[in-house]
Amino acid sequence: MNDMIIVLKEQLKNLGMIFRVSKYEERATYQSHYLGILWEVLNPIIQVGIYYLIFGLGFYGGRQVEGAPFIVWMMIGLSVWLFMNSAILGTSNSIFQKMYLISKMNFPVSVLPSINIASNLTAFFAMFGVTIVVALSQNVIITFKWIQFVYFFICMIAFLFSLGIFSATMTVLIRDYHMILQSIVRVLLYLSGVIWNIKDANFPVLFKAILELNPIFYIIDGFRAALLSGDWFWVDYQHLIFFWAITLLTFFVGAHLHVKFRARFVDLS
Amino acid sequence: MKKVKVRARLLTKEFDLFKNRTEQIKSIFALKKDKVPKFWALKGVSFDIYEGEAVGIVGINGSGKSTISNVISKVIPQTSGTLEVNGKVSVIAIGAGLNGRLTGRENIRLKALMMGLTNKQVDQVEEQIIEFADLGAFIDQPVKNYSSGMRSRLGFSIAIHQNPDILIIDEALSVGDQTFYQKCIEKMVEFKNNGKTIIFVSHALGQVEALCDRTIWMHYGDLREDGPTSEVLAHYREFTKKFNALSVAERRKYQQKFKNNQTAFNLGKLDQRLASDNETEDFQIDDKQKKMLLKRTKTGQGLSFFSWIIFLALMAFCIFFGTHSVTSFAHDPNNPTVVAQRKLAVVVKRENKAAKKANSNSWSQNQKINGTNYRIKDMYSFQKGDTMQKIADKYHITFKQLQEANPQVAGRIKLGQILLIPDVQHEKK
Numbered sequence: 001m002n003d004m005i006i007v008l009k010e011q012l013k014n015l016g017m018i019f020r021v022s023k024y025e026e027r028a029t030y031q032s033h034y035l036g037i038l039w040e041v042l043n044p045i046i047q048v049g050i051y052y053l054i055f056g057l058g059f060y061g062g063r064q065v066e067g068a069p070f071i072v073w074m075m076i077g078l079s080v081w082l083f084m085n086s087a088i089l090g091t092s093n094s095i096f097q098k099m100y101l102i103s104k105m106n107f108p109v110s111v112l113p114s115i116n117i118a119s120n121l122t123a124f125f126a127m128f129g130v131t132i133v134v135a136l137s138q139n140v141i142i143t144f145k146w147i148q149f150v151y152f153f154i155c156m157i158a159f160l161f162s163l164g165i166f167s168a169t170m171t172v173l174i175r176d177y178h179m180i181l182q183s184i185v186r187v188l189l190y191l192s193g194v195i196w197n198i199k200d201a202n203f204p205v206l207f208k209a210i211l212e213l214n215p216i217f218y219i220i221d222g223f224r225a226a227l228l229s230g231d232w233f234w235v236d237y238q239h240l241i242f243f244w245a246i247t248l249l250t251f252f253v254g255a256h257l258h259v260k261f262r263a264r265f266v267d268l269s
Numbered sequence: 270m271k272k273v274k275v276r277a278r279l280l281t282k283e284f285d286l287f288k289n290r291t292e293q294i295k296s297i298f299a300l301k302k303d304k305v306p307k308f309w310a311l312k313g314v315s316f317d318i319y320e321g322e323a324v325g326i327v328g329i330n331g332s333g334k335s336t337i338s339n340v341i342s343k344v345i346p347q348t349s350g351t352l353e354v355n356g357k358v359s360v361i362a363i364g365a366g367l368n369g370r371l372t373g374r375e376n377i378r379l380k381a382l383m384m385g386l387t388n389k390q391v392d393q394v395e396e397q398i399i400e401f402a403d404l405g406a407f408i409d410q411p412v413k414n415y416s417s418g419m420r421s422r423l424g425f426s427i428a429i430h431q432n433p434d435i436l437i438i439d440e441a442l443s444v445g446d447q448t449f450y451q452k453c454i455e456k457m458v459e460f461k462n463n464g465k466t467i468i469f470v471s472h473a474l475g476q477v478e479a480l481c482d483r484t485i486w487m488h489y490g491d492l493r494e495d496g497p498t499s500e501v502l503a504h505y506r507e508f509t510k511k512f513n514a515l516s517v518a519e520r521r522k523y524q525q526k527f528k529n530n531q532t533a534f535n536l537g538k539l540d541q542r543l544a545s546d547n548e549t550e551d552f553q554i555d556d557k558q559k560k561m562l563l564k565r566t567k568t569g570q571g572l573s574f575f576s577w578i579i580f581l582a583l584m585a586f587c588i589f590f591g592t593h594s595v596t597s598f599a600h601d602p603n604n605p606t607v608v609a610q611r612k613l614a615v616v617v618k619r620e621n622k623a624a625k626k627a628n629s630n631s632w633s634q635n636q637k638i639n640g641t642n643y644r645i646k647d648m649y650s651f652q653k654g655d656t657m658q659k660i661a662d663k664y665h666i667t668f669k670q671l672q673e674a675n676p677q678v679a680g681r682i683k684l685g686q687i688l689l690i691p692d693v694q695h696e697k698k
Contacts, residue, residue: 001576014385021382028375101366103344106358107383174294200613209598213591238594245590249583256572263346266339268293 003255007165010108018111022118029119040123041130044082048075055195065197068228069138074195075131076227077220081194083124084160084216088185090116091164092178095265096171103266110258113164117157135227148226148233156219159247166254172265173257192216218243272355274435274466275318275341278552279350279562281539282311282336309534310336312490313350313542315552320434323457323467325481325498327474327505329512331528332487334470338362338437341468349536349565356434356466361425369413373404373423376412380427394430401456402426403449422449429456435466442476454480474502489527490534536563621687651686664690 011018030036048071056062056070065073091113098112136142170177191211193199198211211217218239225231233240261268286306287293310333318324326334339345340352342360367376377398381391399408402422407415415423421442429436436457442450457467457480471477477484477498484501486494494501512520540563543549549559572580651660661671674691 001573001579003576016387017382017385020388021379024379024382028371028379101368101380101383103366105360105366105380105383106343205598206595209595212598213594238590238597242587242590242594245583245587249580249587252580252583256576263343266344267346 001252003259004251006259007110007255010110011114011161014108014111018114018118022115022121025115026119026122037122041126044079044123044127045130047082048078051078051195059196066199066224066228066230068140072131072135072138072140073197073224073228075134076224077194079124079127079131080156080220080223081189081192081216082127083120084156084219085185085189086123087117087120087160088163088167089178089182090120091160092167092171092181094164095168096175096178099172099266109262109265110165113161113168117160117164132227140228143229145226145229145232149223151233152219152222152226155222155243155247159215159219159243159250162247162251162254164254165258166250169254169258169261172268173261188214188216192220194220212239213242213246215243215246271319271321273317273353274320274322274355275316275468276353277317277341277350278315278352278554278558279539279543279548280311280314280337280340280352281309281348281350281536282333282340282345283348284308284310307532307534309490309531311340311347312531312534313539313548314487314490314492315350315548315554316485316492316495317552318466318468320466321461321464322483323461323469323481325477325484326468326470326487327472327477327484327502328487328493329509331489333490334487335439337487338439338468338470341435342437347566350562354435357431358435358437359428359431359433360437360439361421361428362439366427367412367420367424370411372411373402373408373415374399376423377427384431398426398430401430401452418446418449425453429460433465435468436460437468437470439470440472442471442473450476474506478502490531536565539563617686651688660688660690666691 026037030039033039035042051074052071056074060070062070064070094112094116095109101107102109102112167177167181189195191198192214193211198208198217201208203211212221222233225233284307285293286308288305292305314333314337326337328334336345338360340347341354342358343354344360366380368379371379374395377395378391381394382388386394402408402425404415404419404423407419412420412423425438425442442453454476461467467480469477469481481498483496484494484498484505485492486501486505494504512523515523540559543559548554554562657671658668661668664671670691671688674689
């Protein structure tokens, strides 16, 4: 309990620093590229193209999914997924990677996952902007339900941070954790309903029920419901409660491990 | 009276000599204890360092100098004993904390931002650092292209401009040239005069003499001597002279003896040593304190009772709710899949109604579509596992004919949807 408060306090205290460092790092990453920051949009667009070709035209044959054109349905999921994917893997590596830098300075290590999430945000907003433009061009109407974006955005950040602090600590303690996470994330692309609808897949009910407990599915599905006039987020209260419970549990364990072991990070890595 | 900046009491540092990662992981989660060989880099060191002091730390390789600097800067935790550090610590070690792929300027900015400076403050301090490092055009080159001297100059400039209260220099000046060294010494003297503290770890005794008024001599994890620089260095020089005069075999034997001592050391032995020397009196450690200091420092806290309850409650809640929503999934009215199915059922119903209506109106008679006569023969309710092709085969018609007869089927066929089966045989006869 105290650990969670310690970690949260450190985030709030260093909020300004988190954004400044993330912004700077982002600029530094793309500095050596001719197209620079443009890659943040270009990369996802290429992926959208590939998935549209394979799943939109091949798998779904141009049919609608959940009452929306496939391209819109997929782009919402994919823009959220690409962000979560890079944030999940990035946060997991964040402390281990920066060890050389922080080992000789007094630095609040727990903000490193936040910095990573923050530096991925620009790409997310850019991609989501493109998605909305495409959605409007496909006659998706703006409804009052769009304000649910804020709720699901909070869900997403809370989940990524909780998992991030846990993963980052685990990666320092056990290097293999990152490899395991990488493999899991690769499978999750297909099991979280990013590019094909797991809701009307021919799975046994029990398997589907388990898949829908996945927090990533909850977030992606939520964004879709918000933009494509689905139900309000409180209607499906069961998954809502489960999502927050599992996020809190991850944060609890992550914060505890982090605070317990961070003094020994240099010893251990 | 001068303020104490660093107060160390009976500091020890034990390193585990793991053979592989598995042993390490086991020890992290406390599954295995005391089977791994140990090495004690510090064997109970006590000292006070005051403000405005420049303290040199000397000693031969492996005597624990760097361990001390790492413990003071909180890079690694001590195993037992207490350490009190009052003020901001900044460490300079060769090439430490520089990212090779970034340029010198970028490194400066990144470091400064990570120290919590705002962009405006960074702009100011950046110029000062660049001027002090004096790297010329190289400041905009990646650090990986720097020579070791340039690296240490950049590192020194960054560290000293962080405005620390305690500056630890870990053998970082040995690679700089004379001009830069002179500049550093000037800066450090200025530092000292401002009441700040410098801890100077070095092999270059000349540098120690020039800068430090007090010196600590570390010897295989023990603090061998602590006193005025001239005195300690005289003894240290005498020792190294004697040591170097030994034959190679004798030297190795000497080293081995001390190394073995460091392996066989434990906190009980420290207790025995304290009984025989006067360290406890010197630092005014009473028995109660001694007992505390001889206990291992726990890294991090365990979970409190309250936290355990929260943890278990969360865990139970997740499991309960998870299983509940899995088991109730099929009939939960709010479940997205069920909702989707319900919506689908409405569509199917609507389309079926339309189909039946069409059937009662026009399909009762023969009808001509695309030059083919159609008459309704049967109605078929789409079942699980069916495909259009299968149904067509069943009634001996072509897929295309079936499709033409059912224009109401838009997109994918849904379960329970009614298909009209045209009678094409009739027309052939």
